[in-house]
Amino acid sequence: MPDFYTLLLGGSGLTGKSVLQQMLSLPSYFPVIDVPTLTSNLELNHHIIIITRSQFDLGTEVEKISSMFQKSDLVEWKCVFNESSNTISYSTTIHDLISICVNVEVTTIKEPDSTKWAQMIPHHIFINDPSADLSVISCLGSTSARSKRTGVARDWVDKILNLDILKAILNNDILSQKLSQYIIMTSFNNFAISRMFPYFKAKQELETNTQFLLQNHRASIVILRPGPLIGKHGSTSSFTVPELDDRLLHSILRYKKAIFHHYVRRMNEWKDVGIATRTSELVAQFSYNMPGAFFVGYPVKVLDCAHVIVTERVKHFKLPSLQPQKVTYFSSQQIDSYKAKNEIAHIY
Structure with a gap:
């Protein structure tokens, strides 16, 4: 099975942290593993690249995952964290014959000056596997308090930084060829409020410009439009x-x-x-x-947003031969009911 790569933007923020925690968690990969149908050994390698302004404490995130893992009923699985390679590995053997190994490697790029991110990223993602798959997940966003503290305009983070990074990836031949999925979080929006508030206008322009940049590219686009986040x-x-x-x-x-x-x-x-x-x-x-x-916009839990993002990422890797629609939207109501609908579909 080919390796798959995920560039996670905003990994130290509210939603980004939740996305990372779920991508580090073993159950997120069960749709790919599909134990009942396995007839041979399986090794799954997921490479996650995170770029952040401040020091990112991966050890703390791994401790949370390990604690949840110890309390789970996955007693037949072993979990090991290799600090030197920043890799968390899950392994088991079924039917005393078939071995399964899931390796999740995290590479962190620390750069306090986010104006350098777009030019840096193409030089920090190395994909050697010719059949590898790349997905970009953007949870980038700012708050009014952070904007005042840093002096960085809020709409620059919400819109321009996202677009600059996407352009940098598309202008890199290797990364552009590997890119097959782009996932972004914007906000609940409508014609009226996008004219009244700069924040919502920036989010709408981000959606429009992203679709324009990828209109002739093979990558599919997933757009989450949550209301206020819980x-x-x-x-x-x-x-x-x-x-x-x-x-x-x-x-x-x-x-x-x-x-x-x-x-x-x-x-x-x-x-x-x-x-x-x-x-x-x-x-x-x-x-x-x-x-x-x-x-005020239909409120939705951050954990539910992260669940949609991670599930859509893993689902896309599992079924690359399917031709998804170019753009898929998820409203707050759809995000809220996504997990329950998936569980019902899995049962039947």
């Missing part, structure tokens, strides 16, 4: 209970001090993410499945 941007520190002793007054003071420092940390986290973003998170959470939610 999830938490940035990190959220947990409260650490201080060590208490037999001195009641001393213990009370230490506890109050710990509470104070905890709330200071939480306030700083809110500042880093931005009040507007946190407010959007709360609106999404409380309006989910509520009547009238469509007025």
Whole structure:
């Protein structure tokens, strides 16, 4: 089976992290493995390339996956993480004869200056397998708070950076030949709001320009249009209970001090993410499945967005001979029901 490559843009963001976690997880590859039909050994190699502004802690992500793996019922599988190659490997043997191995390798490119990303990427993706398959997944996006902090215009990240990276890939003969799928997240949108708000206008222009760039290319396009996302941007520190002793007054003071420092940390986290973003998170959470939610855009869980992205990626690799439609759209409602429909289809 040929290797497959995925360039993940925005891998350190809210949705991108969830996409990576699911791509590191063994169950995501079960549709490709298809154990009941296997008659010979299978080795599956997935190469994930991530470009990020800051240091990316892959070890932390692997720890989360390993913890979930240990709690799962996949007792017949072994899981090993090779730190030197940044590869997580799953292996098993069925019927005492057929061996299965799934290797997921992650390459991280750290570059704080995102204006250099487009010119860098073609020089950091090396594909030697002539039958290999490349998919680009873009979860790139900015927030108003981050835009103010960095001085980088929000629509530059949301639109121009995405398009510059796509152009760089298309202008590279090897990568252009390998590219077979392009997945992007935009937003719920309509004619009215795209004229009223620059953010939605940039997202609509991203869709239009992406389709224009790929109109004569073999790559299919998958566009997710979620409403407000249910999830938490940035990190959220947990409260650490201080060590208490037999001195009641001393213990009370230490506890109050710990509470104070905890709330200071939480306030700083809110500042880093931005009040507007946190407010959007709360609106999404409380309006989910509520009547009238469509007025603010149908809210959808980040985990569900990631599930659609990863499933569409793996499905595309499994069935490359099928000719998918050029552009596939997923609205919030379709994202919300995607997993349940797939499970029903699998049963029947």
